[in-house]
Amino acid sequence: MGKQSIPDVVIRRLPIYLRVLENLYEDSYSNVISSFELGDLAGVTPAQVRKDLSFVGAFGKQGLGYEVPTLRDELKRVLNLDKEIKVAIIGVGSLGHAIARYIMERYDTERDYHLRLVALFDSSPEKVGTCINGVHIHHIDNFHSKAPELGFRMVVIAVPAKAAQMVMDKCVSAGIEAVLNFAPVHLKAPEGVRVHNTDLSVDLMHLAYYL
Amino acid sequence: MGKQSIPDVVIRRLPIYLRVLENLYEDSYSNVISSFELGDLAGVTPAQVRKDLSFVGAFGKQGLGYEVPTLRDELKRVLNLDKEIKVAIIGVGSLGHAIARYIMERYDTERDYHLRLVALFDSSPEKVGTCINGVHIHHIDNFHSKAPELGFRMVVIAVPAKAAQMVMDKCVSAGIEAVLNFAPVHLKAPEGVRVHNTDLSVDLMHLAYYL
DNA sequence: TAGATTGTTAATCGATTAACAATC
């Protein structure tokens, strides 16, 4: 299998292919898709698609293309999305709130991705104890015990920049393995903890260059 | 000057350096920073920092490092952030709302980035006509006339996937030059319109691989 | 001055693209 042999740059594109297939599925297209069509819908070249898919070991059919349900299942398997993945969000400001709703709407319902939001954390006494769509907001001080109790290994950080590294440290000590950080700071984590930084302001500034 | 000669991968890192410098500034650190310190805070190697900064033509001082205010101003100039940049958001769901608040809090106040949110657009009659922090929500049907009237050239799309391409087409025909897309679809735009896609679900799926 | 750090060049590394034999 050799999971670590798939380059990260390829892994980053697999969810995009998966997203395209899910959308096709909903619109109930043809049962097969060529690297040309898939590339067009994903915004990459056909050669790129074939190269990427060769890493996951998916088998297309020459002359036809890829079977949509087969490829979709294969991509989900590689991305671990064939199991339920529990996620928690730390920081329930407007961004954390929006992310919570996004995950609940996009995953908890009809799709079978099984990305499930199991807990929210905040430090504000007014928020702690309340719910968003049935998901409780816990106090951040209880994070260390709640993580193993609720069984999530993936966390979204949506707290102010000043608090982010402290929150990250709590995650690390609680054994969290993957973190998606929305705070506008580069967070440090030891080897073995995967951190992905998404900063809206960085994206906006990047685009500003091209104006 | 040769703006187009700076690779996009470098442009993407410049806002990160700028963010580091702004944070330093607030904490009123030393007046100079070496490529080692800057790299550490930005999460890249010192060699990378020096290579990147050599593209913008910034001048550090051997034996010392880079003057923080000089480098900050230089980065802002290259990224067009020395002028006011007007932005509009299309789609005022919870994500659009959160992005609106984020931009208003982060840019409109004490900082001098001058990224300014000038308009919001939605199709819901309940939302149209209301305000968020003094910024009006217009009907999407008025987009074409509002764009030149309010003078924004950059747009954030935060509408559902199904509506996103249609909204993008409206942007293109209204002369928008840069789009930050949060809808989970790859949007097509003609040459000359810069599109940057950020999809929370793609990031989550990417991280899921490493669990 | 001596120590430190830049800017830049050359070497390495990795990713994308092109091309085509295999084959559905």
Added chain:
DNA sequence: TAGATTGTTAATCGATTAACAATC
């Protein structure tokens, strides 16, 4: 079968890293 498209290899392209002379 003929036409189309895959999977893979080789060629190209670009980005990162290492190293070091220049110099503050």
